[in-house]
Amino acid sequence: MTDSPLARWERRNGTVLAVASLLYLAAYAIRVLANGLPGVLHDLCLAVTFATWAVFLVDYLVRLRLSRQRPLRFLRTHWLDTLVLILPLLRPVRVVQTYEHVQRRRDEPRLSLHARVIAYASLSAALLGFAASLTVYAYEHVAPGASIRTYGDSVWWACTTLSTVGYGDMAPVTPVGRLVAVGLMGCGLALLGAVTGSFSSWMLQVFAREGENPYPPEADRPPGNSPGACDRTD
Amino acid sequence: MTDSPLARWERRNGTVLAVASLLYLAAYAIRVLANGLPGVLHDLCLAVTFATWAVFLVDYLVRLRLSRQRPLRFLRTHWLDTLVLILPLLRPVRVVQTYEHVQRRRDEPRLSLHARVIAYASLSAALLGFAASLTVYAYEHVAPGASIRTYGDSVWWACTTLSTVGYGDMAPVTPVGRLVAVGLMGCGLALLGAVTGSFSSWMLQVFAREGENPYPPEADRPPGNSPGACDRTD
Amino acid sequence: MTDSPLARWERRNGTVLAVASLLYLAAYAIRVLANGLPGVLHDLCLAVTFATWAVFLVDYLVRLRLSRQRPLRFLRTHWLDTLVLILPLLRPVRVVQTYEHVQRRRDEPRLSLHARVIAYASLSAALLGFAASLTVYAYEHVAPGASIRTYGDSVWWACTTLSTVGYGDMAPVTPVGRLVAVGLMGCGLALLGAVTGSFSSWMLQVFAREGENPYPPEADRPPGNSPGACDRTD
Amino acid sequence: MTDSPLARWERRNGTVLAVASLLYLAAYAIRVLANGLPGVLHDLCLAVTFATWAVFLVDYLVRLRLSRQRPLRFLRTHWLDTLVLILPLLRPVRVVQTYEHVQRRRDEPRLSLHARVIAYASLSAALLGFAASLTVYAYEHVAPGASIRTYGDSVWWACTTLSTVGYGDMAPVTPVGRLVAVGLMGCGLALLGAVTGSFSSWMLQVFAREGENPYPPEADRPPGNSPGACDRTD
Structure with a gap:
């Protein structure tokens, strides 16, 4: 075309x-x-x-x-x-x-709309987190007074940041590390918000269909094109 | 069938x-x-x-x-x-x-769609949090330099993690504890996002119906099948 | 009736x-x-x-x-x-x-649906936060090793908890204080999730209407019943 | 008119x-x-x-x-x-x-509805964060026992607060600083919630359209008025 x-x-x-x-x-x-x-x-x-x-x-x-x-x-x-x-x-x-x-x-067979958004957004967030943890590790582990000293620390820091939990046991202290962290917060949180939002919509959809089909786990791969019509409305 | x-x-x-x-x-x-x-x-x-x-x-x-x-x-x-x-x-x-x-x-009598999603997702999150707090306690309370020393600490940690508040007064320090924590963040936050999203939709629905029925608390158990038709659209 | x-x-x-x-x-x-x-x-x-x-x-x-x-x-x-x-x-x-x-x-004149949900949920959250900060202060300020020592600290703690920011400079240490904190997290976050969700929907609505009316701030009090029909669909 | x-x-x-x-x-x-x-x-x-x-x-x-x-x-x-x-x-x-x-x-050419909400809300949040970081810096950097000592610290604090990560390595300690922080949490989080919500809706929309058009990145600037009809329903 x-x-x-x-x-x-x-x-x-x-x-x-x-x-x-x-x-x-x-x-x-x-x-x-x-x-x-x-x-x-x-x-x-x-x-x-x-x-x-x-x-x-x-x-x-x-x-x-x-x-x-x-x-x-x-x-x-x-x-x-x-x-x-x-x-x-x-x-x-x-x-x-x-x-x-x-x-x-x-x-x-392609995944349903919600599953595709969840897969795309969470994989993107994971790749972003990987790249961010590498860069932060590179700049932080040699900085004086840094709390991120090993690559494991950096991965743990990226996970707590992406989930917005932010314990604060690990946090970047160098300017570059903090810049990367702000970028990760901005992109990662938007992507994970899309994951959470899609998961929430998908769950409402599965539970709405449950009345007809008593086994919800079977319902996550809807046949035909009825879900498409439904998805377009939300 | x-x-x-x-x-x-x-x-x-x-x-x-x-x-x-x-x-x-x-x-x-x-x-x-x-x-x-x-x-x-x-x-x-x-x-x-x-x-x-x-x-x-x-x-x-x-x-x-x-x-x-x-x-x-x-x-x-x-x-x-x-x-x-x-x-x-x-x-x-x-x-x-x-x-x-x-x-x-x-x-x-079955609960409304939103109430079912909220009940399912919050119970799942609670069970996940219980399993995670047990595992984290098992690995952390004997680790040197750990902040989670009693089972009460572990439950408190799981609650602050699931709510994404993450004070950081308690945080896992062992690799296994951190792996479990990342799992809890991933699953728990998606589930609690579904709770929050459904609660938000449900509240909008209750307030939209309030015009006809002046007492909103009576409205959370709608008779008939009109809510079903409504739910399917969101 | x-x-x-x-x-x-x-x-x-x-x-x-x-x-x-x-x-x-x-x-x-x-x-x-x-x-x-x-x-x-x-x-x-x-x-x-x-x-x-x-x-x-x-x-x-x-x-x-x-x-x-x-x-x-x-x-x-x-x-x-x-x-x-x-x-x-x-x-x-x-x-x-x-x-x-x-x-x-x-x-x-009544507020629009979104404004009502925002007003109701945020006022409820504020009252919950006030009650929680009182109770936490009562139990914490006499506890040994507590970080919440004045009522101002308790209010600051309640605000950081409700927003899920959770700096961790203040956190309850007594069992009762932590129980109240968990309750506040559960209820408060659901309510504030409703505030955020409604605000988001309301903003999309205002921007969607903006094409006809070039001054968006005038649009937040829609006359007639067209918004009602619109609200019911989301 | x-x-x-x-x-x-x-x-x-x-x-x-x-x-x-x-x-x-x-x-x-x-x-x-x-x-x-x-x-x-x-x-x-x-x-x-x-x-x-x-x-x-x-x-x-x-x-x-x-x-x-x-x-x-x-x-x-x-x-x-x-x-x-x-x-x-x-x-x-x-x-x-x-x-x-x-x-x-x-x-x-105007942006699509979701892009406009994202642009408006994130720019507003950035301006709010800038004003808040200035005020917090003005009050905090001279306070005894403060953790925010440079303007860079204040910007880093504003970013961790707006993203609700809240590591807690930086936190205001003066009453005025905390008041500004609470204001930033309230306004900023609502605005960023709108950003996240719109991004999530937009992503669902792009993925729903992807079936017809195999290159999703081209789809974010929809021609004609079909997206308008779609946007009005969510």
Whole structure:
């Protein structure tokens, strides 16, 4: 239907970009976490980091070209893509989308609307939390007076932050750590709010259907298209 | 209507499994909380633990058989059952469902949709919190430098965590305790989000009906089926 | 319309009960907060406490009688009234309802649905927070090792708890204080969730109407009954 | 259409007031943050503060006059304006509205309903957080035993408070600081609840549309008026 060159490009390169972004995240994780890494491996990770970033840049420029929009307008309508280009650690969030796209082409049974939102938002939040915990660990564990000293501490801190529990036994003290923390709060809480909201709607839906079907756990994969009509109203 | 062998099995064994899961939880609680338990009682609790777990295993295998699905597919479509088999402490969450099923057969007046979601989700959250406080207490109270030293502390910690208040006067310090805490945050917050969301919808509904009926507290048990039609739209 | 003896009783005694419950709260507050109270005033407060509680008891029994229900059934269908009878500090929450009832009789312009839910829920939460801060202060300020030492500390603690921020600089340490805190978390968070949810719906509604009317602040008091039809759908 | 003198006044002076309120905030920020400010500049800031406040007062009185309402009624129907007159730090929240009004006149493409609510509420929350962090810093950094010692600490505190994470490493200790904190919790959380709620609705909408259009990121700027009909129902 919408077979513009841009759409074709995006369809063809989705998987390449997803792999590149996972490579980027992996290389970053190894660089941060591996302490006594031999020089060769460290250089390899650095090379992967730059190579994948170059892939993102090329993709961005090609899409800018194919969209036939003026650069400033493209920058504004695709601000999320621009942000992701500058902060490639946010890139893996896009992986979830590609995975779902691939799965759809294979004609597998798709999840219900609420389940898809929950899966997408919680996976995105988990990837964001992973990237944030890596960056915070990198900046905090060497800072004087820091409470986050091991990577385990950093993961624990990311979990307490994303859930808004915030015990305060671990908290960033460096400016960069706090900046990352504020970003994680902003993005993560919006995503987890979407998870909670969808879960709440989904639960109301399951309980509303329960009258006809006495076994609610069977009801979470509704056949036909009646749920679609229902979903559109909420 | 849906009288497949699987449905018949599930209907017949619901109560047995509910009793078994409560026994499991009770035996676990006694083992964790009773300090100077005589050897015989301790062994009895251990025996109950294994016996009930065996019951869950048998039920799982029978349902796998009756479903006539390939094991891997069954494992994927019944991932919640599989998880509950591996972590039987999550099992009691299913009790709420069985209780409601029993009550329905006795033709008692049923609660409204919102009240049912609130009751189900808050009871599940309470059972999860109980299981989590037991496990966290078991691992934390002997750890050096832990802030959770008595079972009361652990319950207080679970309450502050579930409400996302998170004062931080109590927080787990052991890896297992933190893993349980993350699980409690994930499941508990989704459930309590459903409670809050349903309460909010219910309140809007009560206030919307108030115009016709000047006494809102009488309105929380609506007669007839008009609320059903209303509920389905939200 | 619904002029049963019970409805007439409730209409007639609403104001009396509201005044009694405010008197109860005031007497409790004076007893807790006034330190060097002369014996006569202290006894007067105690007398008011018991007198108002007796009023609640008489009202409960009269309503039980007029409802013509069996006691156990009445206890179950009016469990909120029963709870309020046992814990009269929760009573003032009902005041909001009476105030609105009085206002309606005076034919004043009523607020929109969302505004009413926000007003009711936030006032209830504030009254709950006031009662909780009084009780927590009474039990905590004499406890060894407590962080809540003045009434101001207690109010600050109640605010951080209700907002789920939970800094942890103040937290109850006595069993009774923690029990009250858990109650406040449970009720208060549900009420404030309703406030947030209604505010969110209301904001979407105002912005949706903005297209026709360029000045949104004028739109929060919609004339006619079009918003009513709209409200009922969400 | 609604060309009353009041509407004309509001349309004409919106930009003037927006500029005045930003000036007020800037002057306040400079006074609080600049430590070794020369006397002349300090006096200039003070003069700007009073001049802008006078502008707000004149605007309020003119609108009271043009509305032809009795003062008490005007005070009640425009309570938000009255509050903003007394606490001009809340004034900049109105700027967002003016900006949008200006943009609309320029016939630029408008954002979808959810995007507008998210933009408005999060900008308002950010401006509130900025004003609160300034005031809290002004009162806290000189208080004995305070944890908020630099302006960076104050911003970090405002972020942890708005997200309800509340680590507790920073918390106000002075009465004024705590009062501002409670105000920030009340307003900020309601606004961010609106952000989270709208984001959740928007995500459900994007995923519901995804079936027809395989590239969800393109779907966030829906053409035509179908989304309007959809938005009005939620």
